[in-house]
Structure formats: C-alpha cells, structure tokens
Amino acid sequence: MIKYMKKISGNPYLQKDNDKLIIDQVPFEYFSENFKTPIMIFLENKIKSNIQSFVKIFKSYFNNLQCFYSFKANFLPEICKIIQNQGIGAEIVGLPELKVALKVGFSPEKIIVGGPYLSTKLLKTSIKNKVKEIIVYSLNDLKKIDSIAKQYNHIQDICIRVNSQKYESRLGVDLNKKNLEFLEREKNKLENLNIKTILSHFSTQMNNIKLFKRNINTIVENLEKLNKIGISIKNLNFGGGFPEATIMTDKQLDFVAQEIKNLLDDLTISYESIYFEPGRYLVGDAGIFIAKIVQIKEKRWLFLNVGNHICPKFSRASLRFYNASRISESHKYKTSFSGIIPTDQDILAKDYFFPEINSRGDKIIITNVGAYCLTFSNRFPYTLPSIFLVNGKESKQIFNPNLEKDFSLS
Numbered sequence: 314m315i316k317y318m319k320k321i322s323g324n325p326y327l328q329k330d331n332d333k334l335i336i337d338q339v340p341f342e343y344f345s346e347n348f349k350t351p352i353m354i355f356l357e358n359k360i361k362s363n364i365q366s367f368v369k370i371f372k373s374y375f376n377n378l379q380c381f382y383s384f385k386a387n388f389l390p391e392i393c394k395i396i397q398n399q400g401i402g403a404e405i406v407g408l409p410e411l412k413v414a415l416k417v418g419f420s421p422e423k424i425i426v427g428g429p430y431l432s433t434k435l436l437k438t439s440i441k442n443k444v445k446e447i448i449v450y451s452l453n454d455l456k457k458i459d460s461i462a463k464q465y466n467h468i469q470d471i472c473i474r475v476n477s478q479k480y481e482s483r484l485g486v487d488l489n490k491k492n493l494e495f496l497e498r499e500k501n502k503l504e505n506l507n508i509k510t511i512l513s514h515f516s517t518q519m520n521n522i523k524l525f526k527r528n529i530n531t532i533v534e535n536l537e538k539l540n541k542i543g544i545s546i547k548n549l550n551f552g553g554g555f556p557e558a559t560i561m562t563d564k565q566l567d568f569v570a571q572e573i574k575n576l577l578d579d580l581t582i583s584y585e586s587i588y589f590e591p592g593r594y595l596v597g598d599a600g601i602f603i604a605k606i607v608q609i610k611e612k613r614w615l616f617l618n619v620g621n622h623i624c625p626k627f628s629r630a631s632l633r634f635y636n637a638s639r640i641s642e643s644h645k646y647k648t649s650f651s652g653i654i655p656t657d658q659d660i661l662a663k664d665y666f667f668p669e670i671n672s673r674g675d676k677i678i679i680t681n682v683g684a685y686c687l688t689f690s691n692r693f694p695y696t697l698p699s700i701f702l703v704n705g706k707e708s709k710q711i712f713n714p715n716l717e718k719d720f721s722l723s
C-alpha cells in the first residue's frame with residue numbers, strides 16, 4: 314500500500330504521517346529527543362530543488378540567463394557550498410562574503426560584487442581575483458575602482474545599480490542630468506573600466522507582476538539614458554525579490570518569467586544576457602526553527618524561546634507556525650506568538666490560526682526562516698540555536714552553540 318503523507322507548510326520536505334512529523338527523511342523526534350531547543354534546520358534537497366526550478370523556468374524563456382545567488386539571504390558556508398554545486402553564480406556585498414564564495418569554490422567569473430560601501434580591500438580582492446563584475450551604487454566609486462584596476466593592469470567590467478524609483482529608495486544611482494553629465498565627461502578617462510551591465514532591484518517578497526514590470530521599466534528608461542551618452546549596455550540585471558518557493562509556486566514563477574520575456578520583446582530591447590539575483594526564493598523555505606513554548610499568557614499569547622533576536626521582523630519571512638506536539642489538530646483558534654526578548658515589541662505573529670490546546674513545553678515548528686533570519690539576527694544575549702543540515706536520512710550539525718560562539722562571518 315502506498316503511504317499517503319501530507320505536506321506541512323506546502324513543503325514536500327516537511328511531511329506528516331498521521332501524527333508523526335518527518336523532516337526530509339529524518340523523524341522529528343531525532344531532534345526533539347537529542348537536542349535542546351532552539352534548533353534550526355536547513356533542508357539541502359529543498360535548496361537544490363528551488364535552484365533547479367528557478368533555472369529551468371527562466372531558461373525556458375531566456376537562453377541567455379545568468380543566475381547569481383544573493384549571499385546576504387544566508388551566508389552560512391555549508392549553504393553557499395550547496396548552491397555552488399548547483400552551478401549558479403554568487404552576488405556578494407562585502408569582503409567576508411567574498412572570502413566564503415571563493416573558499417567554497419565559486420569561480421570568480423561567476424561572482425559579482427557590489428553594494429553601497431565598496432572598501433578598498435573589497436575592491437582589491439575583487440579585482441585581484443578577476444571577479445565578473447563590480448556593481449556600483451554611487452558614481453563616486455568609479456574613479457577608485459579604475460585606479461585599483463590600473464594597479465592590477467586589469468580591465469574591470471562594471472554594473473551600474475540604478476535607483477529602482479521605489480518610494481523613498483535611496484539605493485542606487487539616480488541618472489539625473491548632473492550624474493549623466495558626470496558620466497559623459499568621465500567615461501573616456503575611466504580607461505580600465507568597461508560599463509557593461511545595468512541593475513535594478515525593486516523590492517523583496519514581490520508577489521505581483523506589476524512590481525516586476527515597474528522594475529523592467531526602470532531598467533529600460535535608464536538604458537536609454539545611458540545609450541544617449543554613448544554607453545551601450547550589454548546585460549540587464551533585474552535583481553531578486555521573489556517570495557519563498559513554497560509561496561510563489563512554479564506556475565506563478567513561470568507566469569512572471571513569461572511576462573518579463575513578453576515585455577522585453579514588446580519593447581524590442583536587445584541584450585546579451587539577462588541576470589537575476591534571487592536570495593529568498595532559493596533558501597527561504599529551506600529553513601525551519603524548532604522552538605518551545607516557555608510561557609502561556611491570557612488571550613492565547615504563546616511565548617517561544619525563539620524571538621526577534623534570531624527570527625527578526627526585518628527578515629520579512631513568510632512565517633508559518635505548527636505545534637509539532639499536536640501536528641494533526643486543526644488550526645482554528647486565533648493565537649499570538651511572542652519571543653523572549655524582554656520587550657512588548659518581541660512579537661512573532663498576531664492572531665494566527667492555531668490548535669485549540671497548547672501546553673508549556675510543546676515544540677513549535679516555524680517554517681520559511683531560511684532567508685535573512687540569520688543575517689538580520691542580533692546579539693541579544695540568549696543561547697544561539699544549534700544548526701543542522703538535513704539531506705535525506707542524514708543530519709549534520711553545522712553550528713554548535715556549546716562549542717562555537719558565533720556563526721557570523723569575519
């Protein structure tokens with residue numbers, strides 16, 4: 314008889330078999346009985362399947378697709394290594410990330426580096442290693458990059474991140490009259506730079522095609538401005554912004570890819586390659602927390618030993634909650650979740666539908682925490698989670714708070 318298992322949180326690597334929870338092929342009890350909460354688990358096979366879906370869908374519309382994983386979503390070397398093995402590139406914002414990318418084996422021609430702060434050391438390491446592109450968020454950085462490229466006798470390909478014109482966004486270059494005049498005047502003096510690519514990243518968790526279209530229009534408008542001053546752009550980089558893969562289904566992603574393709578065709582834009590820099594889509598739903606109910610208060614407030622210090626609002630993650638101790642019960646009762654930071658602001662979710670009965674000590678699963686939770690985590694002095702990587706029946710501990718002080722990069 315074929316066993317019927319039900320997905321949890323829409324994730325095929327989180328299943329329930331009657332009242333048993335299975336994480337890829339590892340029983341939930343393996344973690345709950347052997348390790349103290351908080352526990353964080355990453356699903357290697359989910360990361361791989363997310364990358365494969367993304368590349369397959371976009372390649373079906375763009376044969377000149379280049380995909381760069383946005384390291385800031387999750388910089389753990391073990392996670393980055395899985396991604397490297399899938400053959401895509403890396404988008405890097407700083408030196409610690411660049412070191413990890415090189416260490417886990419990303420080839421420099423698949424690494425693009427850029428951000429609002431380009432330190433001399435970051436630029437030198439990037440140029441010395443001959444990374445594919447350096448992305449500037451401010452035209453002021455061009456002269457500095459040019460002079461370092463000269464020192465290394467190297468012609469550096471450059472991408473200009475333009476301001477996405479999203480309300481109040483200050484990131485990226487505004488190609489206004491002054492900046493265009495500057496570029497026109499300086500472009501021939503910047504002998505060791507080759508401005509090749511334009512980037513606009515609009516937002517995160519974009520669940521509406523209109524947002525993707527606005528981003529494309531920004532790219533197209535700026536492309537024309539650059540063309541007019543004699544800078545011919547070869548590659549279009551649309552950044553990231555896709556929701557978690559269990560939130561944005563293959564069908565929706567396919568629709569987005571098709572609409573982008575149609576819009577570019579309608580606008581008769583010619584380009585060599587099209588780039589995307591997904592972060593959340595590739596790793597967001599590959600991470601879960603196991604937390605414990607430490608306190609229950611009036612009006613169905615459950616206090617968990619995972620709070621905003623490790624599962625921060627800034628991550629903008631699509632959090633979903635399950636009581637692992639009552640996995641088969643229906644979610645009908647409005648319940649709120651609080652963390653353990655001693656402030657009323659430590660709220661994980663309000664009025665979330667949940668099982669009726671909950672007890673202190675029950676284990677709670679929080680899904681979709683693979684992207685930005687660790688990046689935006691802070692140093693509130695509570696024990697850090699044990700971190701595991703699960704692949705099929707195998708589970709490997711990749712961070713042990715009893716032995717290591719920190720998981721951040723240096």
Ligand SMILES: Cc1ncc(COP(=O)(O)O)c(C=O)c1O
Pocket residue numbers: 383386404514516517518552553554555590591592593594684
């Ligand atoms: C330039 C750029 N590219 C890619 C990303 C990744 O975004 P997401 O994780 O939403 O795909 C970001 C996120 O802030 C970004 O700023």
